[in-house]
Amino acid sequence: MEYDGSAVSAKSATLKLSEMGERTKQLGSAMQDPNRQRKLILVIVCVALLLDNMLYMVIVPIIPDYLVDLETEQAARTHANSSVSRANRDNLDIQIGVLFASKAILQLMVNPLSGTFIDRVGYDIPLLIGLLIMFVSTCIFAFAENYGTLFAARSLQGLGSAFADTSGIAMIADRYTEEAERSRALGVALAFISFGSLVAPPFGGVLYEFAGKRVPFIVLASVCLADGVLLLTVIRPFSNGARANMPVGTPIYRLMTDPYIAVVAGALTVCNIPLAFLEPTISSWMESTMNASKWEMGLIWLPAFFPHVLGVYVTVRLAARYPELQWFYGALGMVIIGGSSCTVPACRTPGQLMLPLCGVCFGIALVDTALLPTLAFLVDVRHVSVYGSVYAIADISYSLAYALGPVVAGQIVHNLGFVQLNLGMGLVNVLYAPALLLLRCVCQMKKSCSERNVLLEEEPKGLYDSIRMQERRLRRKGLCTTTVNENELSETPRSLSEEESSGPELT
Known part of the structure; x- marks a missing residue:
């Protein structure tokens, strides 16, 4: 009887192992299906973009307060006055501005090299490198105890972003070759970028308040590690034998001299200037004019997520029906950004201020969703269909705006005033909008075959x-x-x- 029972148990275990092996085989075959793999790649890239933008913005409510605590502890150790003096406060503001800008500055310098590297080796290995660097920089942020370490972690994050952002967007453009599908997939990626940027300050502020400085960064590092493991599972970048057969992409300096790509890059820079310049200056302006509290300063950006997603959705739907009007959607977005920026100084309550900020984010959604697929289309019809360098140019455009913001915006407000800053940003956007008329003849080609x-x-x-x-x-x-x-x-x-x-x- 005991022998029969053990035989039945062995047979049952064998059946279970066989079922598990069959399910594993089915899962492996399902992951090799091109459509499923495209969707999984889109998920991986969207999570990477979400993480990068959360890491960019999560320090907004954490770092200023944390640096003040470090300054106070240092003063206490030297038996000096424990309160932060006005001179120290000014020095602290400069340190915060440099810290915030360091990511974008390094990203700006590395992008030309990362774009060329992506064109040579493909999109998967650079994405994995970017996720690994972002994981390391997030861990350094979690355990940093002085300004120098925080600066190193922030700069390292810029290095990771130069690889992860560029290769991720380029991978989407490569996997989704049809214009309608490409616009939809890039729109989803932009929605994750927006969500990461807008949800990160309340996410970081709440966890910092109740769990300490390390917890927000440990959570983000864990998600980053999981995304890297999923990338290795789905794509297997080191076993891709077809990489040697990739065509040679157009050099980035030649893409920069393409007049159509230059117009798109300029539009991406100009449309992001209001957001990049308002982020470091609007809190102090709210405190002086509205007597706003800390939570009001943090929450004014949160409602802007919904019009951003609405702008992405509207542009994707319109582009599917009227693809020849992509240039018009971008120009309309820049006019909306300009008008919204000019109305910011007229607001007198945080509730009123939310409306123009929603307008700015809605306009940015129109511009980005219309022009990012246009970059891939321009490469298809005028150059070689390899997208690393062209999206490195797009990343340079974003980085230029966000590198100037923390450094230049404060000086403009100090010398000219907050009202003049917003009027200038609005005027620049409105004046640049007609330049997108140059894209009209290019977009009309979408009625023909769009492949190179x-x-x-x-x-x-x-x-x-x-x-x-x-x-x-x-x-x-x-x-x-x-x-x-x-x-x-x-x-x-x-x-x-x-x-x-x-x-x-x-x-």
Whole structure:
């Protein structure tokens, strides 16, 4: 009887192991499915962007108070007056401004190199490198005990962002080749960016108040580590043998000289200036004009998340129906940003102030959602369809605004005043909006085939061209193709027989 019972138990255990193995095999095959893998990659990239922007903003309610405590402890140890003097307060403001700007400054310097690196090795390894660096910098933040260590951690975060942000957005653009799908996927990524930026200050403030300085950073570091493990599981970056067949991307200096890409990059910088300049200056202005409390200063940004998501949704829906008007959505967003920025100084209560800030975030959503897919489209039709360098240029545009904000905005307010700062930012956005008219002829090309035309007299160069030629062959039903070079844009209708006779097809 005992022998029969053990045999039954062994048989049951064998069946369970077999079922587990079958489920594991099904899970592995499901993860290799292209559509499922695209969705998982979108999730991984969105979590990475969420983490980066939470790390950028989570220190807003933590660092000023923490540095004051460090200054007070240092004064107490030297038997000096334990209160922070006015001179020390001014020095502290400079330290906070430099600390906030250090991430964007290093990101600005590294992006040209990271964009070229991404074009050479692909998108997955740089994303993993960025997540690893962000994890290390977050852990350093959690256990830092002096200003020098905080500065090193903040700068290191900028290095990680230069790899993670650029490779993540470029990976989305590469995996979603259709314009409507690409706009939708980039819109989802922008929503996560907005959510991370706006939810981080209350998240960090609450945990700092009730659990201490280390807990917010430990939580974010844990999520960052989990996202890196998921990336290794889904993509397996070190086992991708097709990386050697990647085409050579257009150098970043040539992309910067492209007039259309330069117009888009300028718009991304100008539209983010109001947000970058208001973040370090609006709290002191609220304190002096509204006598606002700390919680009111932190919560005025939270409602802006909803119009930002609304702006993303509206732009994605409009772009799907009227893709030739992407330039108009961006120009409209810049006008909304300009008008909202000019109305900020007229507000007299925190409730009134929320309205123009919502307008600024709504306008930024219109500009970003319309122009980020346009960058990928411009690379497709005018250059090589490799997106690392072009999104490094976009990241440079953002970093330029946020590097200048903490350093320049305070000086402008001190010398000219808060009202003049907002009027100037609004005027710059309104005046730049007509420049997007230059994109009108480019966006009209979306009615034709949007993939980069590969010269069929030559064999396909690498994985990206091969995939696009396969997709184009499946979709082709006597449609026209677009013949594009770097200096001019022209549409040449060609019949199916003419196209097939011009060179060998991929079989």
